Amino acid sequence: MSHPLGRxxxxxxxxxxxxxxxxxxxxxxxxxxxILFGRNVRSxxxxxxxxxxxxxxxxxxxxxxxDHEGGRxxxxxxxxxxxxxALQLGFLGNVSHAKRHGQLxxxxxxxxxxxxxLAPVLDLHLRPKTDNSVPDRCWSRNPxxxxxxxxxxxxxxxxxxxxxxxxxFLGYGAADKDPHLLLPRVNRTRTQxxxxxxxxxxxxxxxxxxRESGMPSKHLRMIMLSHAHLRAFHxxxxxxxxxxxxxxxxxxxxxxxxxxxxxxxDLEMGAITRxxxxxxxxxxxxxxxxxxxxxxxTAKAIRDGYRGAQKALRQKKIPPDILxxxxxxxxxxxxxxxxxxxxxxxxFNAVVQDIHAxxxxxxxxxxxxxxxxxxxxxxxxxxx
Numbered sequence: 038m039s040h041p042l043g044r045x046x047x048x049x050x051x052x053x054x055x056x057x058x059x060x061x062x063x064x065x066x067x068x069x070x071x072i073l074f075g076r077n078v079r080s081x082x083x084x085x086x087x088x089x090x091x092x093x094x095x096x097x098x099x100x101x102x103x104d105h106e107g108g109r110x111x112x113x114x115x116x117x118x119x120x121x122x123a124l125q126l127g128f129l130g131n132v133s134h135a136k137r138h139g140q141l142x143x144x145x146x147x148x149x150x151x152x153x154x155l156a157p158v159l160d161l162h163l164r165p166k167t168d169n170s171v172p173d174r175c176w177s178r179n180p181x182x183x184x185x186x187x188x189x190x191x192x193x194x195x196x197x198x199x200x201x202x203x204x205x206f207l208g209y210g211a212a213d214k215d216p217h218l219l220l221p222r223v224n225r226t227r228t229q230x231x232x233x234x235x236x237x238x239x240x241x242x243x244x245x246x247x248r249e250s251g252m253p254s255k256h257l258r259m260i261m262l263s264h265a266h267l268r269a270f271h272x273x274x275x276x277x278x279x280x281x282x283x284x285x286x287x288x289x290x291x292x293x294x295x296x297x298x299x300x301x302x303d304l305e306m307g308a309i310t311r312x313x314x315x316x317x318x319x320x321x322x323x324x325x326x327x328x329x330x331x332x333x334x335t336a337k338a339i340r341d342g343y344r345g346a347q348k349a350l351r352q353k354k355i356p357p358d359i360l361x362x363x364x365x366x367x368x369x370x371x372x373x374x375x376x377x378x379x380x381x382x383x384x385f386n387a388v389v390q391d392i393h394a395x396x397x398x399x400x401x402x403x404x405x406x407x408x409x410x411x412x413x414x415x416x417x418x419x420x421x
Contacts, residue, residue, distance in 0.1 A: 044069035046070070064094070069367055073101065075419055077112075081148070084116075084150070088150025100152060101152060104154070105156060106174055107122045108173060117145065120138075122174065124175060124407065135176075135193070136193035138193065139197075139201075140196065141395060142156075142194050143199040148384055157204075160210030164211060171205075180240070198374065200258050201258070206262050206284070207223075208221075208223035208234065209221065212265050216265065220311060223266065223268065227270070238260065258298060258370060262322075264279055264309055270284065279302065285299070300327070303334075304319065304330060304331065305335065315341045315342045315345065318345075319345045324354055328366050
């Protein structure tokens with residue numbers, strides 16, 4: 038069982054195995070989730086061993102995630118190879134392809150002990166020539182196409198026991214900068230945001246009936262909050278969405294009616310560190326009812342975020358009832374997606390072969406210009 042505060046942190050670790058310093062930090066904070074990157078990957082069996090050791094250390098309901106969208110965002114490329122992107126699948130517009138991509142992703146991640154995938158991207162493809170971190174990661178500029186295709190991917194993956202996370206709420210599709218480096222501005226009007234940007238999230242929410250039955254088996258259980266500054270709501274007062282009461286509270290919880298788990302985008306991104314301290318950002322997000330604080334890279338940043346939240350809790354800046362309700366959401370998701378199976382090299386190799394066949398099929402169907410990763414855009418999230 039995670040500590041009451043620590044369970045609200047989702048953190049990265051430095052290498053492919055748990056060294057003494059990493060173990061000490063994890064036992065001090067006892068996070069509710071771990072995020073993996075390419076730096077943690079050597080082989081499938083090593084990854085399965087790492088996730089097993091993490092659960093021995095932190096408990097069987099630990100959430101372990103990575104970003105496995107396909108295309109440029111593929112932490113497992115060294116052991117799996119190239120995987121189709123949302124842009125390629127969106128070009129084809131075939132819902133069966135999107136669902137197959139989700140199924141294969143779910144089988145792959147489940148085998149190595151990963152039970153959460155920070156995908157699909159639900160941003161609209163609004164600025165294809167702007168390096169705002171998502172120009173080649175979006176399904177479509179049409180919200181209804183995003184619902185149809187990203188929804189099929191999400192259902193296919195969650196049918197295999199891996200929870201997805203819709204991102205980035207809100208605005209990266211129309212952002213003017215890469216949030217990994219700087220605070221991006223979004224100049225969409227309120228009408229555009231409400232009638233277009235929100236639609237993929239609204240369209241992928243579970244029905245009231247499935248919500249009342251506990252945790253819905255399909256559609257969005259988890260949403261990532263962005264760091265975009267939405268001028269429509271905050272004018273010239275620079276405010277990342279994750280610390281905005283309007284975006285993280287009113288829009289997400291009240292207007293949209295989302296009752297699932299929320300997670301910030303990485304608080305080590307330049308959009309945050311150039312705007313406020315990681316400690317202050319952590320405290321503010323938790324005070325708004327955000328369920329997970331994501332800090333991906335350095336031990337110092339993880340400690341700063343945790344200490345900032347501790348201080349805010351002591352000063353009663355984080356309402357206990359909000360933290361308690363958030364804890365219930367975290368526990369509900371953690372228990373639902375607890376990993377039960379053991380690693381099989383044979384099963385892993387079989388799914389990799391299926392992925393290779395699927396990739397060949399998609400690449401043969403798209404035009405040559407879409408068969409390669411656009412070299413203008415650098416790697417996403419591995420380092421800043």
